[in-house]
Amino acid sequence: MQIISDADIQQRTTQVAQCLLQRQWMLATAESCTGGWLAKCCTDISGSSTWFDRGVITYSNDAKQDLLDVPVVTLNEFGAVSKQTVIEMAQGALRHSKADISVAITGIAGPDGGSLDKPVGTVWLAWATKDAATMSQCHHFEGDRDMIRRQAVLIALEGIIKNARDSYLSMG
Numbered sequence: 001m002q003i004i005s006d007a008d009i010q011q012r013t014t015q016v017a018q019c020l021l022q023r024q025w026m027l028a029t030a031e032s033c034t035g036g037w038l039a040k041c042c043t044d045i046s047g048s049s050t051w052f053d054r055g056v057i058t059y060s061n062d063a064k065q066d067l068l069d070v071p072v073v074t075l076n077e078f079g080a081v082s083k084q085t086v087i088e089m090a091q092g093a094l095r096h097s098k099a100d101i102s103v104a105i106t107g108i109a110g111p112d113g114g115s116l117d118k119p120v121g122t123v124w125l126a127w128a129t130k131d132a133a134t135m136s137q138c139h140h141f142e143g144d145r146d147m148i149r150r151q152a153v154l155i156a157l158e159g160i161i162k163n164a165r166d167s168y169l170s171m172g
Contacts, residue, residue, distance in 0.1 A: 004150040012157040013041045019164040020051035020101070027160065028099035029055035030068055030089040032080065032106040033123060038153050053099045058089065068092030068104075081106050081118050083126075087134050090126035101129045101163060103156045107139075109148045123152045127163045135163065
């Protein structure tokens, strides 16, 4: 199990800032199980308003519907922690912002709330851009609530970098 420090997250966030500045992109975040941690990391950097547009915390299903237009049918059929929901979250964050890229996180950070199908540590992430298909990943993290959330934030940051770089390379 990888121990992720505040310094690891700060370093990766700085890389996100550099990638987005190079690309002249804005970022929007849609978070559930991380409760705004990713947006906090981004806005910890002075001058982040040049690349960070907004973040929404959609912890409840109602919030996912109201703020990100996640259809109730998606939530009822697949659940809040699913590929379908996280993709809808990322696309909704993009639609409701001035961002060029968005990231969404939904999962079960524990210690309660898990099931056989979706145990504690199950986290879905998705990245949406205006010029490419929405990408999603499922992870099964280990550790306590803090460790699961740290891992989710780090993976979200790494995905932003990858998507921004891939888009930048495909343009050149």
